[in-house]
Structures are given as C-alpha cells and as structure tokens.
Amino acid sequence: MALLELHDVSTYYGSIQALKGISLTVDKGEIVTLIGSNGAGKSTTLRTISGLLRPRSGTVTLEGKDISGKPAHEITALGVAQSPEGRRIFGRLTVRENLEMGAYGRTETDLTADFDRVFELFPRLKERVDQKGGTLSGGEQQMLAIGRALMAKPRILLLDEPSMGLAPILVELIFKIIRDINTQGTTVLLVEQNALVALSVAHRGYVLQTGSIVLADSAKALASNEMVRKAYLGEG
Amino acid sequence: MIALIALGYTLVYGIIELINFAHGDLFMLGTFVSLTVVGAFGFSTLFGASTTTPAVLAIVVALVASVVFCGVLNVAIERIAYRRLRHAPRLAPLISAIGMSFILVNIGQVWKGPSSQGFPTLIPDFDILRDVFGMQTLVQLNFKEIFVVGIAVPLMIGLTLFIRRTKIGKAMRAVAQDREMAGLVGINVDQVISFTFLLGGMLAGAAGLIYGLFNENTVFNLGFSAGLKAFTAAVLGGIGNVTGAMLGGFVLGLIGALTVQYVGARWEQVLVFSVLVIILVFRPLGLLGEEV
Numbered sequence: 001m002a003l004l005e006l007h008d009v010s011t012y013y014g015s016i017q018a019l020k021g022i023s024l025t026v027d028k029g030e031i032v033t034l035i036g037s038n039g040a041g042k043s044t045t046l047r048t049i050s051g052l053l054r055p056r057s058g059t060v061t062l063e064g065k066d067i068s069g070k071p072a073h074e075i076t077a078l079g080v081a082q083s084p085e086g087r088r089i090f091g092r093l094t095v096r097e098n099l100e101m102g103a104y105g106r107t108e109t110d111l112t113a114d115f116d117r118v119f120e121l122f123p124r125l126k127e128r129v130d131q132k133g134g135t136l137s138g139g140e141q142q143m144l145a146i147g148r149a150l151m152a153k154p155r156i157l158l159l160d161e162p163s164m165g166l167a168p169i170l171v172e173l174i175f176k177i178i179r180d181i182n183t184q185g186t187t188v189l190l191v192e193q194n195a196l197v198a199l200s201v202a203h204r205g206y207v208l209q210t211g212s213i214v215l216a217d218s219a220k221a222l223a224s225n226e227m228v229r230k231a232y233l234g235e236g
Numbered sequence: 237m238i239a240l241i242a243l244g245y246t247l248v249y250g251i252i253e254l255i256n257f258a259h260g261d262l263f264m265l266g267t268f269v270s271l272t273v274v275g276a277f278g279f280s281t282l283f284g285a286s287t288t289t290p291a292v293l294a295i296v297v298a299l300v301a302s303v304v305f306c307g308v309l310n311v312a313i314e315r316i317a318y319r320r321l322r323h324a325p326r327l328a329p330l331i332s333a334i335g336m337s338f339i340l341v342n343i344g345q346v347w348k349g350p351s352s353q354g355f356p357t358l359i360p361d362f363d364i365l366r367d368v369f370g371m372q373t374l375v376q377l378n379f380k381e382i383f384v385v386g387i388a389v390p391l392m393i394g395l396t397l398f399i400r401r402t403k404i405g406k407a408m409r410a411v412a413q414d415r416e417m418a419g420l421v422g423i424n425v426d427q428v429i430s431f432t433f434l435l436g437g438m439l440a441g442a443a444g445l446i447y448g449l450f451n452e453n454t455v456f457n458l459g460f461s462a463g464l465k466a467f468t469a470a471v472l473g474g475i476g477n478v479t480g481a482m483l484g485g486f487v488l489g490l491i492g493a494l495t496v497q498y499v500g501a502r503w504e505q506v507l508v509f510s511v512l513v514i515i516l517v518f519r520p521l522g523l524l525g526e527e528v
C-alpha cells in the first residue's frame with residue numbers, strides 16, 4: 001500500500017479550479033518530485049494534502065486511511081509535515097522556539113535527540129539557536145523550515161520549492177541534505193520549479209500542468225523526456 | 237488596573253487582530269460578579285464589615301468567581317460572535333464586537349439597574365508612612381494603592397513569563413505571527429485562540445474585583461470609559477505588545493493622577509488623549525511597537 005495516495009483530487013479557490021482531478025502515489029522510502037511551471041498547482045497540491053485546503057472531490061489517504069478534509073494540525077499529528085513555499089519561519093521566535101513549535105503536536109517532552117539530529121544536518125542552525133528566526137539569511141531560513149518540519153518526526157516530508165531564491169552552491173547543499181534525510185528513512189514529496197536538481201535526487205516524478213498531471217515516470221526517464229527537456233530544462 | 241484591562245485587549249488583538257470592544261463591558265460584569273459574591277458573604281455598604289467571615293476570604297472567593305465567570309464568558313463570546321467571522325472582511329467581526337458590547341451593557345443594566353452600585357469597604361484605607369511608621373511626610377503611601385499594585389504587578393510578570401516560556405504561550409505567539417503555519421506545525425489554532433480569550437477574560441475578571449475594592453463603586457456603563465482608557469493604553473504601548481500594554485497602562489495612570497493633582501480633574505481626559513495623539517504622531521506603532 002502506498003504511504004500517501006491522492007485519488008482524483010480537485011481543489012478550488014472559490015470558483016476557480018486549481019486542481020483538476022489529480023492522482024498520485026508516494027511509496028514508503030521514496031523521494032517523489034512534483035514539477036511544473038508557475039501556477040501549475042504544485043503548492044495547491046501540498047496545501048490540500050496538509051489540510052490547509054479542502055478538496056472539493058477526490059480523496060487523500062495516508063496508509064489507506066482517508067485524511068481528506070481533516071484540519072491541518074490533525075494531519076500533522078498523523079505524520080505529514082510540510083516546509084511551505086516561502087519558508088514561513090516564525091520571525092519573532094528564536095531558532096530554538098521555531099524548532100520546538102515543529103514538535104508541537106508530539107507528546108514526548110524530551111526532544112534532545114530530535115534537536116541533535118537537526119543540528120547534525122544543519123550545523124549552522126546550532127550556532128544560531130538563540131537568534132530570532134527573522135534575522136536569519138534566506139538559506140538559513142530554508143534550513144530552519146526543513147528542520148522545523150523534521151521536528152514533527154514525520155512519516156512523509158512535504159517540501160515546497162526548497163531551492164527558491166538560493167545561490168547554486170546552497171541549492172546543492174540543501175539537496176544533498178534532502179537525500180540524507182531520505183536515506184535516514186523519511187519519505188519525501190518534493191515540489192520544484194527547478195526540474196533539473198529535483199530529478200537528480202528523486203526516484204520518481206510527476207509533471208503538473210495547469211492543474212492536471214500530464215506525465216508520470218521514473219526520474220531518469222523524465223530527465224531524458226523530450227517534452228520535459230523542452231519545457232522545464234531550458235532546452236529546445 | 238487599566239493596564240490589566242489593556243492586557244486583555246492587547247492579547248486578543250495580538251493574536252487575531254480584532255479590537256474586542258466587548259472587553260471593557262466584560263470587566264464591568266466582573267465588578268458586578270465580585271459585588272454579588274461579596275454581598276453574599278454578608279458584606280454590604282450599609283452594615284460595613286461582617287462579623288462572621290473575614291474580608292480576606294470574601295475577596296478570594298470573589299476573585300475566583302469573577303475570574304472564572306469572565307474567562308468563560310469571553311470564550312463563549314469568541315465562539316458565538318467571532319469565530320465564524322474569522323475569514324470575513326475585517327469590519328464584520330468589529331461590528332459583531334460592538335454588538336456584543338451592547339449586549340453585555342444591557343445585561344449589566346438589567347442585573348443591577350441603572351444606578352451606581354456601592355462596594356463595601358473591604359480593604360482598609362490608611363497611609364502607611366504616616367499611620368504605621370508615624371512619619372510626617374508630604375508623600376502618601378496608601379495601603380489601598382499598595383494592595384492594587386501588589387496584585388497587578390505579579391500578575392503581569394506572571395503573564396509575561398507565561399507567554400515567553402510555556403508551550404502554549406509560545407503557541408500563542410506562533411499563532412499571532414502566522415496562523416496558517418501554526419496549523420501546519422500541529423498547533424490547534426482554534427484551541428489557542430479560545431485559550432487567549434480565556435486568559436484575556438480572566439484578566440478582566442481580576443481587574444473587575446480590584447476596581448471594585450479600590451473605587452468602592454461600579455455602574456453598568458463603566459465598561460465604556462474603562463474600555464476606552466484601556467484601549468488607549470494598549471495603543472499607547474503598541475497594540476499587540478504585552479509589555480507595551482502594561483507600560484501604556486502605567487503611563488496613562490500616571491498622567492491621569494498627575495493631572496488631577498496639579499491641573500484639575502476636569503483636564504484629565506484632555507491631557508491623557510493629548511499625550512496619546514502626540515505619541516502616535518511620533519511613534520505610530522506605539523511606544524514599543526507591535527510584538528507578541
């Protein structure tokens with residue numbers, strides 16, 4: 001059974017249909033990427049999974065359990081954590097407090113091991129634990145957003161454009177860390193406009209175009225697919 | 237005391253950006269509950285101190301009753317009047333808040349009638365320096381004032397620490413900064429907002445009792461002027477900012493007292509609001525700016 005499955009999901013903003021019946025699956029242990037250009041509906045997909053938006057029709061299931069329409073905090077408690085587009089750091093909370101908030105829905109009180117894990121992945125955050133989140137650089141904020149999501153000990157990590165606005169060298173670092181997180185056992189659904197890097201770390205991928213999935217294949221096959229190369233890899 | 241009411245405003249505003257107009261009237265109902273409880277203990281304005289129960293007990297019970305009553309009522313008000321309007325345009329919850337304010341005023345009027353209600357004297361009023369230490373000074377140190385400050389200051393320090401240190405306090409700040417993201421990290425936003433109203437209401441309840449004990453009277457439309465002053469204090473300090481609300485309350489109280497002493501009571505409001513206008517011209521976000 002797939003860890004996460006979307007079946008024929010349609011989501012609307014008022015009367016505007018942003019997702020036109022999309023279906024996708026993510027298996028345990030995978031990195032799956034969802035690529036597509038601006039306004040394709042990538043963020044809408046993640047927001048629907050996380051419960052920030054309600055699908056008007058279709059279902060979202062987590063290990064076979066229907067989670068569509070549940071409030072966001074319940075879905076997080078079930079093991080779905082998101083690092084959203086634009087990072088959304090709590091700017092007036094410290095780095096440590098941001099990370100604590102990431103673990104809000106958990107019942108354990110001893111988070112030492114989780115802090116250690118995040119600091120091991122992102123040593124830079126450790127140096128800045130008592131700094132206000134809003135004073136971090138863009139790259140550091142992205143690290144904090146991912147770290148905060150990891151504090152929930154998620155079964156699946158949703159990442160919305162982690163490369164956005166970062167220098168190439170930082171993008172490389174972040175994606176190396178995403179691969180590490182995956183190797184350590186966390187399943188990842190990665191949304192990216194930067195198809196090249198996304199396909200280089202993912203096992204499988206889906207291509208989203210104006211609210212519909214138009215292609216689904218292994219990352220390798222997609223990377224050499226004519227249409228993908230033309231539309232998203234800047235060739236042609 | 238104004239600072240206590242201001243805190244309630246600022247907490248709620250900080251979290252959901254709603255100016256809860258009903259807050260002052262909630263405080264008024266707090267004075268009424270306190271009065272009723274104290275009365276039930278056999279204290280009344282006519283007979284003075286009761287012989288059977290010590291004043292301390294009456295004060296404690298009245299405090300608990302008023303705090304619980306206002307806290308719970310405020311949570312109910314949020315459920316009924318504000319929650320469904322959270323995604324509506326800003327004006328809608330504001331109007332709902334004004335409506336709530338009218339309702340509470342009317343409840344107060346029906347409950348105790350339109351005339352001013354006297355509170356029995358439960359805390360003695362004497363000058364500590366003169367009466368206890370036998371000093372002859374121009375400075376007065378009233379027991380009553382000490383009593384009020386003695387309750388208010390620890391309460392505020394406690395509240396600040398609570399918001400800074402506890403898990404739910406941090407969640408309140410997270411909700412204030414980014415409600416949607418707060419949901420994404422697993423915070424039950426509705427619950428945190430309810431809790432904020434509970435806390436704000438409890439502060440109003442405590443303020444109600446303190447007001448009654450200090451001023452020894454209350455009236456059904458007390459909430460309007462008290463609410464206005466508290467709101468001013470909150471704006472003065474920087475609305476949404478807890479420390480600011482306290483600071484604003486004290487500054488306002490100080491200005492008021494000094495005016496009464498040296499200029500004349502008639503000028504109190506004029507001076508208080510002039511200071512507000514002057515400060516806002518130079519510091520539009522208030523003395524300390526907005527930060528929860």
Ligand SMILES: Nc1ncnc2c1ncn2[C@@H]1O[C@H](COP(=O)(O)OP(=O)(O)OP(=O)(O)O)[C@@H](O)[C@H]1O
Pocket residue numbers: 013016018036037038039040041042043044045085193
């Ligand atoms: N709050 C909103 N109200 C109305 N329409 C919206 C809203 N948010 C997104 N949309 C529309 O829904 C569609 C999908 O948006 P979405 O944010 O999911 O795209 P995206 O693939 O994440 O794009 P990007 O790469 O720019 O982040 C777009 O046409 C967008 O205009």
Ligand SMILES: [Mg+2]
Pocket residue numbers: 042043044085160
């Ligand atoms: Mg997006």
